[in-house]
Amino acid sequence: xxxxxxxxxxxxxxxxxxxxxxxxxxxxxxxxxxxxxxxxxxxxxxxxxxxxxxxxxxxxxxxxxxxxxxxxxxxxxxxxxxxxxxxxxxxxxxxxxxxxxxxxxxxxxxxxxxxxxxxxxxxxxxxxxxxxxxxxxxxxxxxxxxxxxxxxxxxxxxxxxxxxxxxxxxxxxxxxxxxxxxxxxxxxxxxxxxxxxxxxxxxxxxxxxxxxxxxxxxxxxxxxxxxxxxxxxxxxxxxxxxxxxxxxxxxxxxxxxxxxxxxxxxxxxxxxxxxxxxxxxxxxxxxxxxxxxxxxxxxxxxxxxxxxxxxxxxxxxxxxxxxxxx
Amino acid sequence: xxxxxxxxxxxxxxxxxxxxxxxxxxxxxxxxxxxxxxxxxxxxxxxxxxxxxxxxxxxxxxxxxxxxxxxxxxxxxxxxxxxxxxxxxxxxxxxxxxxxxxxxxxxxxxxxxxxxxxxxxxxxxxxxxxxxxxxxxxxxxxxxxxxxxxxxxxxxxxxxxxxxxxxxxxxxxxxxxxxxxxxxxxxxxxxxxxxxxxxxxxxxxxxxxxxxxxxxxxxxxxxxxxxxxxxxxxxxxxxxxxxxxxxxxxxxxxxxxxxxxxxxxxxxxxxxxxxxxxxxxxxxxxxxxxxxxxxxxxxxxxxxxxxxxxxxxxxxxxxxxxxxxx
Numbered sequence: 001x002x003x004x005x006x007x008x009x010x011x012x013x014x015x016x017x018x019x020x021x022x023x024x025x026x027x028x029x030x031x032x033x034x035x036x037x038x039x040x041x042x043x044x045x046x047x048x049x050x051x052x053x054x055x056x057x058x059x060x061x062x063x064x065x066x067x068x069x070x071x072x073x074x075x076x077x078x079x080x081x082x083x084x085x086x087x088x089x090x091x092x093x094x095x096x097x098x099x100x101x102x103x104x105x106x107x108x109x110x111x112x113x114x115x116x117x118x119x120x121x122x123x124x125x126x127x128x129x130x131x132x133x134x135x136x137x138x139x140x141x142x143x144x145x146x147x148x149x150x151x152x153x154x155x156x157x158x159x160x161x162x163x164x165x166x167x168x169x170x171x172x173x174x175x176x177x178x179x180x181x182x183x184x185x186x187x188x189x190x191x192x193x194x195x196x197x198x199x200x201x202x203x204x205x206x207x208x209x210x211x212x213x214x215x216x217x218x219x220x221x222x223x224x225x226x227x228x229x230x231x232x233x234x235x236x237x238x239x240x241x242x243x244x245x246x247x248x249x250x251x252x253x254x255x256x257x258x259x260x261x262x263x264x265x266x267x268x269x270x271x272x273x274x275x276x277x278x279x280x281x282x283x284x285x286x287x288x289x290x291x292x293x294x295x296x297x298x299x300x301x302x303x304x305x306x307x308x309x310x311x312x313x314x315x316x317x318x319x320x321x322x323x324x325x326x
Numbered sequence: 327x328x329x330x331x332x333x334x335x336x337x338x339x340x341x342x343x344x345x346x347x348x349x350x351x352x353x354x355x356x357x358x359x360x361x362x363x364x365x366x367x368x369x370x371x372x373x374x375x376x377x378x379x380x381x382x383x384x385x386x387x388x389x390x391x392x393x394x395x396x397x398x399x400x401x402x403x404x405x406x407x408x409x410x411x412x413x414x415x416x417x418x419x420x421x422x423x424x425x426x427x428x429x430x431x432x433x434x435x436x437x438x439x440x441x442x443x444x445x446x447x448x449x450x451x452x453x454x455x456x457x458x459x460x461x462x463x464x465x466x467x468x469x470x471x472x473x474x475x476x477x478x479x480x481x482x483x484x485x486x487x488x489x490x491x492x493x494x495x496x497x498x499x500x501x502x503x504x505x506x507x508x509x510x511x512x513x514x515x516x517x518x519x520x521x522x523x524x525x526x527x528x529x530x531x532x533x534x535x536x537x538x539x540x541x542x543x544x545x546x547x548x549x550x551x552x553x554x555x556x557x558x559x560x561x562x563x564x565x566x567x568x569x570x571x572x573x574x575x576x577x578x579x580x581x582x583x584x585x586x587x588x589x590x591x592x593x594x595x596x597x598x599x600x601x602x603x604x605x606x607x608x609x610x611x612x613x614x615x616x617x618x619x620x621x622x623x624x625x626x627x628x629x630x631x632x633x634x635x636x637x638x639x640x641x642x643x644x645x646x647x648x649x650x651x652x
Contacts, residue, residue, distance in 0.1 A: 111415060123468065
C-alpha cells in the first residue's frame with residue numbers, strides 16, 4: 001500500500017494541488033532551461049507527504065490556508081532540491097519510476113537546477129514574512145547536508161544505534177520537524193503547542209526513515225526501484241543491520257564487510273542473513289515506538305472538535321508510515 | 327596590479343577580517359567534514375571585493391558596523407557557495423592558485439559542501455532581521471544560476487551584445503547589486519539612495535565582468551590560472567569576440583568555430599586574431615563607460631563630508647576594476 005492509495009488524505013487533495021501550482025509558478029522570469037527543469041522535476045510527482053503535514057498541522061491549529069500553501073510549496077521545493085542533488089550524488093537514474101533529471105542532464109546542469117530550486121524555495125519562504133521560519137529553513141538545510149555528508153563519508157562503520165539515529169535525525173527527520181513546527185509557528189499557537197508539533201514531526205520522520213531502511217531489505221526491487229540491500233552495498237549501516245548485530249554479537253560479517261575489499265558473495269550472504277533474522281521485526285518495533293510517540297505528541301495538541309478531521313488524518317498518517325510496504 | 331596590492335582599502339582591513347571570522351563561525355554544530363570544508367575554502371582567501379562594497383557603501387550611508395559585517399559575511403558565503411559549485415561544473419582544479427575543494431573531494435561531497443555554504447549564508451542573512459533582504463538574497467541566487475545555466479547550455483552562439491549583457495548581468499552583476507543595495511537597505515536611507523547604490527553595484531559588476539572577459543584574452547596563463555582564450559575554447563562568446571565580429575563583419579571564423587567540430591588550430595588562430603585586433607581596446611572602452619556610470623551614481627549618494635573616505639574608496643574601486651591586470 002502506498003501513500004497514493006490511502007483515503008485519509010482525500011479531503012486535502014485540492015490544497016495539495018494548490019501547493020503544486022505554487023511550486024510551478026516560481027519559475028517565471030529566469031532561463032527557459034530552468035523553467036523546463038522545474039516542470040520536469042515536478043511532473044515526476046511524489047508523495048507530497050511533507051506538504052500534507054503542513055496542511056494538516058496548520059489546518060488543525062487554525063493557520064490561514066494561503067500561508068500554509070506557501071509554506072508547503074517552499075518546503076517541498078527545499079526537499080526536491082536536496083533530492084536533485086542526491087540523485088546526482090548517488091548516480092541514480094530512476095526515482096519513483098521516472099528518469100531523474102541527471103539521467104538526461106549533465107551533472108553540471110543538475111547541480112545548477114538544484115541550486116535554482118533552493119533559490120525558489122527561499123523566495124517562497126521569504127513570502128511568509130516570518131524571520132524565525134527563514135532561520136529554521138537555513139538550519140534545516142544545514143542539518144540535511146550534515147546528515148548526508150556523514151553518510152557519504154561513511155564515518156559510521158560500526159553497528160552504533162546512536163550514530164544512526166543522529167544521522168537519520170539530520171538527514172530525514174529535520175524536514176518533518178520543519179513541516180510540523182513551521183506550520184504551528186504560522187498558526188498563532190503558544191510555545192508549548194509549537195513544541196508538541198515539532199515532536200510529532202520528529203517522531204514521524206524517524207519512523208519514516210527507519211521503515212525506508214527496512215524496506216531496503218524487504219522491499220521488492222521493482223517497487224523500491226533499487227537492488228535489495230543497496231544501503232549495505234554502499235557501505236551504509238542502517239537499523240536492520242544494527243539489530244542483526246545485537247541478535248548475533250559473535251557474527252563478525254558486518255565488521256568484515258566494512259573493512260572493504262570483500263567478495264560480492266559475502267555481502268549477499270549478509271543481506272540474506274539479515275532478511276531471514278528477527279532483526280527486521282526488531283527494527284520495525286522501534287519504528288512503531290516512534291509512531292506511537294508521534295501520536296502521543298499529537299494528542300497534546302488542540303484541534304479535537306472543529307478540526308478533528310485533520311487530527312484524525314495525522315493519526316492515520318503516523319500509523320500508515322509504519323504499515324506501508326512501499 | 328591586483329586588489330591585494332591596492333592601498334585604498336587599507337582602512338577597512340580589520341572589518342574585512344571580522345567578516346572572515348563571522349564566516350568561519352558558521353560551521354559550529356554540524357559534521358566535522360563540513361567544518362573542515364568551510365575552513366579549507368575560506369583559507370584559500372579571495373579578494374573579498376563584495377564584502378568591501380558592503381562595508382564601504384554601508385559605511386558611507388551610516389549603517390551599523392555589526393550589521394554590515396553580518397551582511398558582508400552572508401554575501402561572501404553565497405558567492406563562495408556558487409564558486410564551489412562552479413569549480414565542480416568547470417572541473418577546475420585550481421582557483422586563485424590554490425587547489426579547489428573538488429580536486430581533493432569527490433563531486434558528491436563538493437555538491438554538499440556548496441549546499442552547506444548556501445545554508446550558512448541564508449542563516450546569517452536571517453540574522454539581519456530584514457525580510458526584503460531575504461527576498462533579494464533568494465532572487466540573486468536565482469539570477470546567478472540563471473546566468474550560469476544560460477552559459478552552460480551555450481544558447482548564445484552568435485556575437486550578440488544584448489544576450490551577453492543579459493548573461494553577465496545575471497551571472498556577475500547581480501551579486502554586486504545585492505552588495506551595494508542591501509548595504510543601503512540596512513542603512514536607513516530613502517528609496518532614491520537605495521536605487522543609486524543599486525546602480526553603482528550594477529555598473530561596477532558589469533565593468534568587473536567585462537574586464538575579466540578581456541583578461542581571458544590578454545592575461546598570462548600563470549596569473550589568470552587558465553589557458554588564454556579559455557572562454558572561446560569552451561564555446562562561450564564574450565565582449566572581445568563580439569567587438570571583433572563588429573570590426574570584421576565579413577570574417578566568419580566565430581560562426582565556424584561555434585558550429586563545432588573545428589580543428590584546434592582554427593580556434594588558436596581566432597584567439598590570436600582577437601588578441602591582435604582593436605577589439606580588446608573597444609571592449610575596454612565599454613568597461614570604462616560602465617565604471618564611469620558607477621561613479622556618476624555614486625556621486626548622487628550622500629557621504630561627502632563625514633564619511634568621505636568610504637566614498638573616495640568606492641570611486642577608486644571603480645577605477646581600479648577597469649585598470650587591473652589580474
